[in-house]
Amino acid sequence: MPTNDETLLLHLNEAIATIRDKDSLFKVVTTKLRLIFPFDLIGINVFDEEVQQKRLFLRDYYGVDEAPPLPPGADYFSPIAGSPIEKLVADPRVQQFTPQQYLADYPEYAAYKKMTHLGITHLTAVPLHIAGRLTGFMTLASRRTPHFTAADEKLLEKIGSxxxxxxxxxxxxxxxxxxxxxxxxxLNITNALLSIKQREPLFRAVAEALSQVVRFDYFGLRVQRAGRQEPFEGFAEFARSAESPDAPLLALDPNRQHGLNQLDTSAMYQQLNELLQNPGLFAADDFRAQAQRYPLLRHVYEEYGTRAMLIVPIWQRPDGAAVLMLASPNPTAFRPEDLATVVSLAPQIALALENLFAFEQIEELKAQVEEERTYLVGEINTSARFGADSGTFIGSSPALQLVERRISLVAPTDTTVLISGETGTGKELVARELHNASPRRARALIKLNCAALPAQLIESELFGHEKGAFTGAVERRIGKFELANGGSIFLDEIGELPLDLQAKLLRVLQEREFERLGGTKVLHSDARVIAATNRVLADEVAAGRFRADLYYRLNVFPIELAPLRERREDIEPLLRHFIQRLSKRLGKPIRQVRPTDLAALQAYSWPGNIRELEHVLEQAIIVSQGPFLEFAGFAGAPLLAAAPAAQVAMTIKTLKEQERDHILAALQQTGGRVSGAQGAALLLDINPKTLEARMKKLGIRRMVGVG
Known part of the structure; x- marks a missing residue:
């Protein structure tokens, strides 16, 4: 008949062989064990293979209403050296001692202090061996003195095995x-990778799947990309909505600054960067030490009660970095196994990031190409060019040659160019030539006339808007700067830009960044800026209508276009060009210009410059019937009515006189009205402000009583 000792060993063997659940198994083990060796507390520590690290595997109290909580970090590996366990390891046998004996050598050891507080007076340590290798220690603690015989110690050794x-x-x-x-x-993450293409839903799925294995209250994936101002962007962030570990994960605003409104988060992340280079688990006292060292960790320690953080770099490379951070207010939330689990997922998360970056870039390029296509179709349908079909300028005057030379010098660079000149002198043609001769010619030249839109719409045109940004914004729209990324943007009539938008334009020129209306995401644009104006911007700056800092940013490389009256030798080749092109477009035969008409056209002051010349010729081509072009409907027709060239020469006035007479004739015809649908500016095909400037220069006053 087996003895009690043998019966105990048989029961333990049977339990070990048949029970797989840890809690059930050790409930049976401790219950059977207490029948032979009464104790009030049992603890089992396990060691790593090198017997350098220890971890608390099991702890049970008996006869205590509320067991004290585990010391921080007790359930994951910590060094044996420096703890009372090192004495047991040095002498691995069944032995008895009191807490006071060990507190003499380890006065700060919290576990023995708690035992003393609970009235524990004696401890029995039992080594755990497998095939002669020490794998841990079992400690039995009691409030009364146990009396073990040599046979009891032998039995404890067998039980320990x-x-x-x-x-x-x-x-x-x-x-x-x-x-x-x-x-x-x-598998769950792989399925998410294959089925989800949007940033927030994908990483929510990753976070939810990970939370089934690792318990956390904050999930943060932060990414650093080359060319960005901020060191790390909040790529995906989630947090628990309540204290419950089963509370749902709520998405956090990726552009938020962790509540650090007055603090320099960029500097903080740069300081923290050294900690983000390697996988790490920081908890309890270790995390508090890191919080004292790094301001950003101190902030989350104090403001959010964070007491444990798990950090896993996803990648570190020249074009950027990515790091995953899990955090919890529970100092014992993470174990080394959790760190190993997240490290094993790093390649999949890296793949998810790569896929998302590629997908987002494809979507952005698709949207940009579609916008660019729509824009270019509109340009083809509405725009007309003042130069030859090949894109070269018409004429050989010194003024035109100077412009072409300056274009050839600046086109290969990314330098900002400011084109100035009167209305109709061909500023857009210069912009096109600059773009076509530049390395950016494979992308579109995007243009915006700052005088053609109401002030409230210019910002949307320049920078785009998000859906719902204002009344009528029914969908997201990308702006001209976003559309011009990699190409050039031509800002015509830049002098008409409102002052508040001048400041925003200055930011784009300086930082190459902007936000859409109604958006918070910082966008970047690598667009070469070409601006044009018919105003004297230096005078506008002096008058307070144009920002001086913006003027100096734009006026890096000025190109000034001479008016047509200062390059009269170009009029005849321009005539030939326009007659050929317009006759073909209008389906009319090519007619010649009488020598007298040519002389008069060359003598005319052309306040509307090349644009006015084109319009005059178009009108003449339409109305002419005979072998020659007829200019009877032209506002300057009296000049063309003179017959012989000699008489024309006799009646030619100075350019200033001719221009004055022409403007007065237009004002007479419009009743003195300068602007508006019935104004002289429309009749002369020039900007009203340009006309007012010419009137002031020529001493022409507005007629009293008219608009």
């Missing part, structure tokens, strides 16, 4: 379960 096997089996089962969890997690 059985419990060592039970612990090893349990750990093996836990490892199998953990790996199965990891495989399930990796």
């Amino acid at each position: 059985l419990i060592a096997i039970a612990v090893a089996n349990t750990l093996a089962f836990e490892e199998v379960a953990r790996r199965e969890q990891e495989r399930t997690l990796q």
Whole structure:
């Protein structure tokens, strides 16, 4: 008949062989064990293979209403050296001692202090061996003195060997379960990668799947990309909505600054960068130490009660970095196994980031190409060019040659160019030539006339808007700067830009960044800026209508276009060009210009410059019937009515006189009205402000009583 000792060993063997659940197994083990060796507390520490690290595997109190909480970090590996366990490891046998004996050498050891507080007076340590290898220690603690015989110690040694096997089996089962969890997690993440293409839903799925294996209250994926102002952008961030570990994860604003409104987060992340280089688990006292060292961790420690953080770099490379951070207010939330789990997922998360970057870039390029196509179709349908079909200028005057030379010098660079000249002198043609001769010619030249839109719409045209940004914004629209990324943007009539938008334009020129109306995301544009104006911007700056800092940013490389009256030798080749092109477009035969008409056209002051010349010829081509072009409907027709060239020469006035007469004739015809649908500016085809400037220069006053 077996003895009590043998019966106990048989029961323990049976339990170890048949029970797989850790809690159930050790409930049976401790219950049977207490029948032979009464104790009030049992604790089992397990060691790593090198017997350098220890971890608390099991702790149970008996006869205590509320067991004290585990010391921070007790359930994951910590060094044996410096703890009372090192004495047991040095002499691995069944031995008895009191808490006071160990407190003499380890006065700060919290576990023994708590035992003393609970009235524990004696401890029995039992080594756990498997095949002669020390794998841990079991400690039995009691409030009364146990009296062990030599036979009892032998029995405890045998029990220690059985419990060592039970612990090893349990750990093996836990490892199998953990790996199965990891495989399930990796499968879930792979499925998400294959089915989800949007940033927030994808990483919410990753965070939710990860939370089934690792318990956390904050999930943050932060990315650093080359060319960005901020060191790390909040790529995906989620947090628990309540204290419950089962509370749903709520998405956080990726552009938020962690509440650091007055603090320099860029500098903080740069300081933290050294900590983000390697995987790490920081908890309890260790995390508090890091919080004292790094201001950003101190902020989350104080403001959010964070007491544990797990950091896993996703990638570190020249074009940027990515790091995953999990955080919790529970100092014992993370274990080394959790760190290993997240590290094993890093390649999949890196792949998810790569896929998303590629997908977002494709979507952005698709939207940009579509916008560019729509824009170019509109340009083809509405724009007309003043130069030849080949894109070259018409004429050979010194003034035109100077312009062509300056274009050839600046076109290969990315330098900002300011084109100035009267209305109709061909500023857009110069912009096109600059773009076509530049390395950016494969992309579009995007243009915006700052005088053609109401002030409230110019910002949307320049920078775009988000859906709902203002009444009528029914969908997101990208702006001209976004559309011109990689190409050139031509800002015509820049002098008409309102002052508040001048400041925003200055930011784009300086920082190459902007936001859409109604948006918070900072966008970047690599667009070469070409601006044009018919105003004297230096005078506008002096008058306070144009920002001086913007003027100097624009006026890096000025190109000034001479008016047509200052390059009369170009009029005849321009005539030939326009007659050929317009006759073909209008389906009219090519007619010649009488020598007398040519002389008069060359003598005319052309306040509307090349544009006015084109319009005069178009009108003449339409109305003419005979072999020659007829200019009877032209506002300057009296000049063309003179017959012989000699008489024309006799009646030619100075350019100033001719221009004055022409403007007065237009004012007479419009009743003195300068602007508006019935104004002289429309009749002369020039900007009203340009006309007013010419009138002031020529001493022409407005007629009293008219608009």
